[in-house]
Amino acid sequence: MVDCELLSKCGFFSKYQDSKQAACSGFIAMYCxxxxxxxxxxxxxxxxxxxxxxxxxxxxxxxxxN
Structure with a gap:
């Protein structure tokens, strides 16, 4: 599967891509x-x-x- 076309512009991805929170990494895997x-x-x-x-x-x- 290809990555989302907006990944490079996505503030959520930029901010949370390295997060250790399971929820964030799960959302990135499913949605991004x-x-x-x-x-x-x-x-x-x-x-x-x-x-x-x-x-x-x-x-x-x-x-x-937050």
Missing amino acids: KGSKMDDCKRKAYRKENGVAPSDDMMPTGSMIA
Whole structure:
């Protein structure tokens, strides 16, 4: 499977790609490099609003609590 075409521009991926949190690595495996790529809420947000969402918005649409 190919990586998401927005990977190089994705704030979530850039910020969390090296995270040791299982949730982040799981989302990256499923949404950024896996079968749920077309279900990414970050992609939908960018398409609808013309700008990238917050880096802390997960591919599911939920926000990571800091």
